[in-house]
Amino acid sequence: MKKLLRFFSLMLLMTIAFTSTLYAQEKKLTGKILDESSGPLPGVNVIVTGTSKGTTTDFEGNFSIVVPENATSLTISYIGFLDQVISINNQSTFTINLKEDAKQLQEVVVVGYGQMEKKDVTGAMSSVKAEDFNQGVMTSPDQLIQGKIAGVQMTPSSGEPGAGVSIRVRGGTSLTASNEPLYVIDGFPIDNRSSDPGTAGVYSNSAPKNPLASINPADIESFDILKDASATAIYGARGANGVIIITTKKGKEGTAKVNYDAYFGVSTISKKLGVLSADEYRSATAAEGTTPLDLGANTDWQDVMTQQAMTQNHNLGVSGGTSNTQYRFSVNYLNQDGIMINSGMERIGGRMNITQKLSDKVTLGANMMGSFTKNNNLPYGVGGALDGGVINNMIRMSPLLPQDYSSANLLEKNPYIMATNVRDFTNTQRVLGNAFIEAEFIEGLKGKINVGGDLTSAKRNAYLPGTIEWVGDGNGNADVRNMNLHNMLFEGTLNYSKTFGNVKLNALAGYTYQSFGFESNSTNATGFQIDEIAEYNLNAASGALIIGSNKESNKLISWIGRANVSIKDKYIFTGTLRADGSSRFGDNNKWGVFPSVSGAWRISQEAFLSNNNVISDLKLRAGWGITGSQEIGNYRSLPTLSGDKVYGAVGIGSGVTYNNYANPDLKWEETSQINIGLDYELFAGKVFGTIDLYQKNTKDLLLELQASQPASVERYLKNVGEVKNQGIELSLNTVNLSKDNFTWQTGIVAAYNKNEVVNIGDYDQILTGAVGGRGQVGQFAQVIKAGLPYGTFYGPKFEGLDESGNAIESEESHVLGQALPKWTLGINNSMTFGKFDFNFFFNGAFGHQVFNNTALEFSSTNDLYGDQTTYNVMKNAVDENIRSTKYNSKFIEDASFLRLSNLTLGYTFNMSEVKYIKNLRLYVSGQNLFVITNYSGYDPEVNSPAAGNQVPPVGIDYNNYPAARTFIGGLSVEF
Template sequence: MTKNHNLCRRPRIYACCLFFLSISLTLSAQDLLVSGQVTNGQLPISGANVLIKNTNTGVVSDFDGRYTLTARPTDSLQISYLGYTSLTIPIQDRSTINIIMYEDATALGEVRINAGYYSTTDREKTGSIARITTKDIEKQPVNNPLGAMQGYLSGVNIVQNTGVPGGGYDIQIRGRNFINGGTVPLYIIDGVPYGSLSLESADISAGINGADISPLNAINPSNIESIEVLKDADATAIYGARGANGVVLITTKKGKAGATQVTVNLSSTLGQVSHFLDLLKTPEYLQLRREGIINDGRGDRLENPQFNYLYPELKTWSQNRYTDWQKELIGGTAYRNVAQLSVSGGGAQTQFLISGGYQKETTVFPGESNYKKASALSNINHQSSNERLNITMTANYTSEQNQMPRTDLSGVAYRLPPNAPELYTPEGELNWENNTWDNPLATLEEDYNVRINTLLTNVGVAYKLLSKLELKANLGYNTYQLDSYKLLPNTARNPKFGFTPQGYSSITTNNSSRNSWIVEPQLHWKENWKDLDLDVLVGTTFQSQTSEQLVLKGRGFSSNSLLKNIAAANSMEVREADDSDYNYQAFFGRVNLKLKNTYILNLTGRRDGSSRFGPNRQYGNFGAVGAAWIFSEEAFLKTNKILSYGKIRGSYGTTGSDNIGDYKFLNTYNVTGSNYNGTLVLEPTGIFNPLFGWEANKKMEAALELGFLKDRIVINTAWYQNRSSNQLVGIPLAATTGFGSVTGNFDATVENTGLEIDLTSINIRSADFQWKTTFNISVPKNRLVKFPGLETSTFSSDYIIGEPLSIIRLYRSLGVDPQTGIYQFEDYNQDGEITSLDDRNFIEDLAPKFFGGLGNTVTYKNLSLDVFFQFKKQKAFNHLRYASAPGILNNAPSYFYDRWQKAGDIAPLMMATSGGNFSLFPSRFNYSSSNKAFSDASFIRLRNVSLNYNLPKGNNKMAISIYLQGQNLWTVTKFDGPDPEQPSHVALPPLRQITLGTQIGF
């Protein structure tokens, strides 16, 4: 019985085992291989994160937007990508899931924003941070990152200084804070501070863009992932003294997990001057010249051959010849060719990116001048399998060669008489027309050449000591080396002067370098307790920078063929010699508290130490508090269908500045280059003052951020007030001291206030068609609040209490006296005389009243169009600043023909003069310093247009796009100068550029 009973039980046991095994196999068999493609409705999205919800398992979409992973039928996928709304999609037993992501107006809770030592989101930030990403940068044919930022960021005013390749930009973030004029922000590239001041010498670069060569040209815009600009105290105080003028954070592209991707980008650009001046033609010009000579009482010279040399344009040159010198000298076409290659990829633990680029650009001037740049970027990211160790290494190397004419020909093009002779003789030689003029192309005989090598490296290491405690270190090194020379051969001068290589020819060389390293260990702790999140960061900074510069000039050569060998010079002198060290050390910290994802408090602080100050003055303390209330999270608003996001934020804090140069507190000396009985002479250049300390900038801000209709419309409005005090300026000294001034702190206060508005809206969003609009406007105001003793100081003619630092004091013109034909001016103090100090009381402001930009992006299937307008309300000097009277030797705008001719005439311009009547000089000079020399320079500019088409993929799976881009295409303005934003009549204005290119990915 028992035996039979056991035999009966065994089949039951086997059956149970088989049942459970079959259940296990069935469950295993239910694991699905899920695949699909991530797109935005038209184009694949590469690099999107596709995770299984509530796990760390996931993949990154490849170049075609495709992904594959294993999951259970009951799982859900979480998909996220920068700038797009995150999605959660249940698998529901499907093996193929194609995902369409929609661009978020702001992606408030998803997009990570670089805030320097930490990251945040638009939703949770308590400070003011403006941002531009690679999506907007890559649509602009620019060589410098600052060029890509123009008009796109509120509170950031950027002006291009020249249209010459490699030239620089001026940038102001929320106005000018300091009397000493410094507005340069702190640049941080991949966590490493980067010097933005050129080391070129004015001895070499005078007349062209050399001293204005921007070191930021070394950063290839194609390699940039994003640029963040930190503006208020909450955002900048963690950088302490270095953040007084704002902080610009540049993040380069990094490798992403996925299949290896190769991208090739080729483009070609044509550039031309966008606007020529309407100048006098030959008959009008010659008539004014003759009339001016007669008015000056020298009409008899017109008939006397012995004065032919004084008036060749009237006596020996053709009276019927006309040349548009603007077209001859700056009317050429500049070409820029760019080639870019990048390779990226990697697995879940290690990713890499290697990118290389080459660019060659010419200019609109005659000749073979060009600018060349080769750049390379490499990046590798690694994470250990247990996710505790992270290492990031980045290296950026750039080599530039700038070989431009030493003299900008723009000024000559505007001034040269319209009947000036031919540039070349029939034999192809420079035409000197019997030594009666200075041929402008003779300057092409001069040689200006600069080579720049830049290396920027960064290593970031992070290790999780505990699950919520991380030890980090940021290590960086950068070197900037500039070598240039200027050759001035005697052949570049009119032969009538009889210059020889032995007596005139010279070479000036500049060998400069700047090397810097930084080490920043940090400790980062995150903790959360139910409704409260805590984020604590502490760290320290050690930075050292050395700069060296040696400028030599050799004069007198036996032959011009030896000019490049300075050792062959008959004499040599040291023009500049500098060797300086700058050391900086700081402690910094941040505490961030977040309650119920609604109330946020951010505390930042920094203690800075700088070698630029004397004993007991080297350290300064800076800090800020920022707070935000996301009121849309309150219960009474959570169900609101109109308002989807609302936040009130504010900040207050102090930053500082040590931007005064090295060794200013010490007695300093220079070698003069001369000698006394064979002994070199030392000349004192600075006087000892150990008492001055840090400049201080107190910043305050209040802001309101609103999102409507699920953030399809987002409006951010911010008001700020910055007060800068303890100004570091040159305090005037009595002449008996032997020094004009001594650097010290002055009890003056400068205030900047302003209103900034940013608007983003997604107007239409469907599967095939999208339309997005962005708009920003800034209304800044600057004023000098306090300056004790201003009236008796050397600054009395420059500044006025209550007025901006950017004012210019002018005479008030009363027009032309109908009887005398001479300019008249208001005698402000009624003393019967027109004097510069007492009667220049008409105030104009060179700073813009408001500025901003308007952009629209329209996408239809594979075709996208971006149109961006920049606008600015401002005033600027017009042509009358440089030439105020008709009849002088230089050419002038056509309206100069409307001048006073006889008693009783009512005319806008005075009587013609050749410049020989010195009694008329005060009137001419005062007019160029009057309100008439100042006019409206407001403009609306079509800054950028980009048209992109993505070709449908063929069997080869290559992604090919073709794009057409335009820069500075069209400007609406009343200003009659070369360019309303760069109104100088001596510098080449920014060019109009058209770019055709293609990008191929495989």
């Protein structure tokens, strides 16, 4: 690590020294930049033409800059005004009046099925552009905006490369259906279902992978997040959990540009768990007079199982175009090792975006990406015949045993042997693209046809060699699984824009058709005599051959309409209506209608604020709408059959049985939402932000009820129950300083959300979140109950230890905490000093708890004090003399945290005298540098997969893949 940092520091200093020789004598220029009314303009960019050297104006519009003697002109640019190039000649003082640019003044944001001027937006939405993205090692696009958007919480499932991320926009709206937002990439709504085929339980499953990890983050231009119902209702049945619109980078008219970006990094485990060291182990057991199995080793198993993980990432992009043709092509290569040995991911991909004008009235366009991702899966989960994965055994294994220790005992599995001998790889290929044609029929009326497809193919090959002693009979086990996903889209829309005096109208109407398909098959075989390529030669198996297959599909047909009316640029009204027909629901409820209405008053346009020197812009918004969720899986309204084989002493039998009860009344989960918001800008843009208040109620929750017997199945799905979310979102952006060669800007986002389960139909309560570990069978950590938030921890209170060291607990169960944060926070600071840029970003969450199931399993010293034991325990278990315990409030820990997520320092060189290089920037960056928290586990941001009783649990930490601390050095070059 130190060598890497020294290398980049030396490279930075050498380059600075080299480029300093390019400068001859310099001179100082000063000036003042005004608007058309001679008012000062702060924050205006003043650049030496043809270079990256520049400054910005202060609050009074003044600037000062030192330029090379041979500089001939200055380029002046400011959002909302036309760029100007000013000749220097022999002048040293300037007064410059900028002219307004009507097109730039109207900032454009992406909304559903089109674009809209930001001042005309009446719903709650947030935008993040490329220059504001998180920096560092980013394996998927969602990581670019973690902590950047008020009301959007992102929780990684683990620290594994490519791991899934749980995203909640204004809290969860469902108990059993998905709470993930809808993603729309370049106008294509994708199905964000995980493509990981999974494995048989014998391999100890890892957490699901992130399907967005197949997309290169460097190709992303912007995110537009639609949050309230008035913004998301245009997506109807898929808008209840918010919509994240991703726009990729496009080519622009002008000379071709070649950009190359690369970084190299190293990651290490950010925190180790407090289990006993070898000396502490010997001391503790000697005091008890026990004789554990001691082979003379002093093994730190967390050191053995973790590594300094290397990462490299390369991006090459070419873009440019003419007035008729714009293009951008890019390729990417990422290779990221995991901090746990024998884990990681590798991705190679490419993207092509092209726009072609056939005439002044007709435009063609295409967006296409392809990627290949290889995941080296570490069997770190818990369960199956291995009785625990790598991390579970890493924590459990006695430090007195050597790294090569092996035993046939299922409870003494060496994690190093497990990690290095199990072969488990997933290869995923994905092609995602869409093409469109847009034509203007008459002035203001445009028609657009958009077609696309998203095809994913994944194959997972896993093999457990027979040479591992605990496998049993000495014969290997192979598991091969395939999954294919397809998503096909057709859209036709009409858009009409027209201005009638002081009234501006924008109207949209359209039809969409989208079909989704899924196929999978699996084969598990045992009895291999040769281990080398067994998973690719299943015919060599002498034992049982278990096969399975599945095929599903569903369709969504929709009619959409939206009208936006602006009167005098002050009073704005938007109405949206979408009708969705889904094959997933019952015959009586195939169609759902989702309306919304909203309005805005641009108070700053009123005469009484026209001469106000403080308020630059002020807009009050209000909206209401209804959205839905169809993420319940396929065929749940229909009677379905399943087949299975039974292996017995007399041979193989098979049978078919019902596995789902027909419910023709099954319908959408429906979410209604009210939002009131205020957009503000003060002191000519030096301070700006938003405030939003919201309440959303979800009814007709989908829960499984007990079927009246006799019946073909025990349970069936029905619409019952209600959940409520209400909260406030705040964003504040400030330009703190804008002086000669120095700027400092701060962005703060904060959100409060209160979630409440209003009712769950006939249920009094639903217990969920199965507690893991030996002796915990039948225990649940969470309760779903009216009046409590989703993810409420529930169980006995810890009241101390008796004389024998056994836990004393309350007889009754109590509410012990909640997994959902009450507050989330993000703080970003960006600075420039001359050619240096500096950025640091904090994020945090507060007012919630995590169930530390890992600590529970390893807090019983009964596992330590015994002859020939091979178990380890937590240090505090010895210090507190805990002999045995079970699930209680002791293991519900405060999970509030504040994290320094990223710190980046960069330097941009002046390339004005270099023939082929236009810009060059070097930077160093650190991620997850420290976390302020009381949580004792690896990381408070965690959501391990855990078994649920109908409702999936949240906020449980059980043998999770640790979080990494990463340092990188990189460069960006534009040719």
